[in-house]
Amino acid sequence: MPEMNDQITHQNNVGAGEGSRAITRVAGVPVVHWNPVRSGAPVANFGDVLGPAIVARLVGSVTGDVASDAPALLSVGSILHLAPERSVVWGSGLNGKMLAATKDIPDEVAFRAVRGPLTRRFLSGHGFDVPEVYGDPVLLLADVMPELLRVGRAPVRDVLFVPNFNDKGDVSSAVGEHELETLDPQGQVDSVLLQIASSRFVVSTSLHAVIVAEALGIPARFVRSAQEHPFKYRDYLAGTGRPFEPIAETVEEALVLGGQPAPEFDADALLDTFPWELWSSGDGAAWEAPQRGSMSADEGEKAWLAAMEDPRGEALGRARTEYESRLRAFTDDAAHAGAADLAVDRRWYYAEVAATSLPTDLRSVDAAVRTSDVARIAEAARRVSDGLRAVAYAAVPRPRGTVLSLALLLADTQTPIAEVRVTNEELGEQVSVPRYVLPSGTTQLDLDVVLPSTWGAVEATRCVVSVEYDDGTARTTELAWSDGLPRLVPEPAAARPSTFVGALEQER
Structure with a gap:
């Protein structure tokens, strides 16, 4: 894989703590990213240094007379708390661990696009004017680094686990007795991208490992981080049309869930908001930062802002x-x-x-x-x-008993069923159907139960039906009778309400 761009010039980090910012000049324009120095060396987390690389590929060999004090650009990463005065934001997001620092973002910051609607809503509540243009710039990876697509045509591994660099050693990659192949996110950037590109499925607590995979059309699934705030993961998922997509609690669960649905976002809208003007004027006159407004959140919004600051x-x-x-x-x-x-x-x-x-x-x-x-x-x-409902609609005598046909309407359709029991209360006897596998979302369960011949005419017997779930809970109801095959699930209404598709920015 070739070097990313010869238009990149690195500068020293400013500070060495959690809030330090690094500056990389791309064709003269300063691009902000997070890369603090720890133990004498930069952290060099691959996701945090992708911003300058993506920008460099976009601008190509552009040349211009860019002033040394030109406005800075923030692109990839949860780095808005690092925004300097007179800067432009294109695709960045908020860091959930730094939400309180939102008040310290300078007033003169121009927002062209942000990572997702959670970031936009939070910023809007604090008086910033943020357009409804969403997308992490890494989603453009296949366009700016097409060589990675060629690598993906010949994958060399089935599953790759990529931890967030803060999770290394805290999130297990074990699946049963086996360990998944694990990638160090602090490796050389080109190598990290190549290894993700050559995998069939990526499981990760790293935000950008998943975004890289999805940008290249590779199935991926988030696993809940042991150290990272969930805000950025939810923000990215919401910004790509998947606000309710589950985040796996373990690597093993991620393998069961499989890949997330493909991201949906407007690549043209994201590209159209790229601030080309930063490279067009030596004195920066082509760009003017807006003024920040006052706090605009109502009481409901304030409650949401507070909840986001401490969601765990x-x-x-x-x-x-x-x-x-x-x-x-x-x-x-x-x-x-x-x-x-x-x-x-x-x-x-x-x-x-x-x-x-x-x-x-x-x-x-x-x-x-x-x-x-x-x-x-x-x-x-x-x-x-209504609770559990049970209706018997047929009782067919057989030499060794009676075959009872039941229809059950279930209140709980999400928890696996461990056992269905029919109890003859007069005799104090019961018959069970163990480990019944119910398709997820099924509301009506039809099954046959063989009753002992000693029960006699079951139509005249008081019977109770119980459904016991895997988690130990149970539902019980008295068995009713029907002359015909019952349909317990209601017929669709003639004028059923249309599906509600709530826009993420809908006003309350």
Whole structure:
């Protein structure tokens, strides 16, 4: 792979702490990135040094009379807290660990594009004028470094694990008794890109390892970082059309989930906002920084801003409790009003609440909420309100017993079923069907159970049906009877509400 560009000139880092900024001049224009000096050497995390490389490939061999005090450019990385005065932002995002530093971003910063809508919303709440143009510039990798696509035509490994450099040693790459091949994110940039490009599937706690893979058309999946704030991962996913996409808790779970859906973003819009004018004037007169406005957040927005600053501490606990209460109230409401608002709030305020932390009877409603389909949300809530329903529609005598045909309408469609039991309360006997595999999202379960001949005419017997789930919870109901094959799932309404597609920037 050839050198990235001969237009790059490096400067020394300014400072050596967590907040230090590095400056790399590309054809004379300073490009800001994060690369602090630790233990006498730069960190050199590959994702944080990709910004100047991408910009260098874009500008090519452009030459211009760029002043030494020309406005700086921020591109790849969670580096907005490093923005100097009179700078331009093109594709950068906020660092969740540095959200409190947003107040220190200079007023005169021009925003052309940001990584995702979470960054935009946070900045807008603090008075910045930020356009609705989203995308990490690394998504343009296949266009600016097409040689990587050629490498991908002959992959040399099935799965590659790339930890965030802060996670090295903290996130296990073990899958059973095997260790996945692991890539050091602080390796030489060209080598890191080549190894990602030559993999069939990338699993990572590194934001930019996943973005590189997806930019090259390689399936990838985020694993929750042990050290990094989740803001940047959610911001990127939301900015590429996948706000509810699950982040795997472990590498093993990532392999089960498989690759995330392909990113959706407007590459032309991102390219159209590239600040070419920074290279067009020696005195910087072609660019004028806007003035920052006043704090614009309302009370709801302020609550969101505060929650984002601490999504894995007390704020997350409060958000989980609040969201559970919202789901419970929605489910208990006979009218099931407010499904659209609930979907928007799940996307914004409760994005980091894990579905597994909710009570099992609410998980199906939550799964529906994450689709944003108001009809599906209402149906899931009705199922929970009704609880388990069981109807027998046939009892066929056989020499050794009776074959009982059942239809079950399930409230919980997300948790695997461990066992279905039919109990004859008069005799105190029961029959079970163990380990029933139910397709995810299935609401009606039809099955046959062989009852002992000693039960006699089961139509005249009081029977109870129980469904026990893998997590130890159970639902029980009295068995009802039907003369024909029952359809427990409601027919679609004649005028069913249309799918609610809530824009991420929708006003509350």
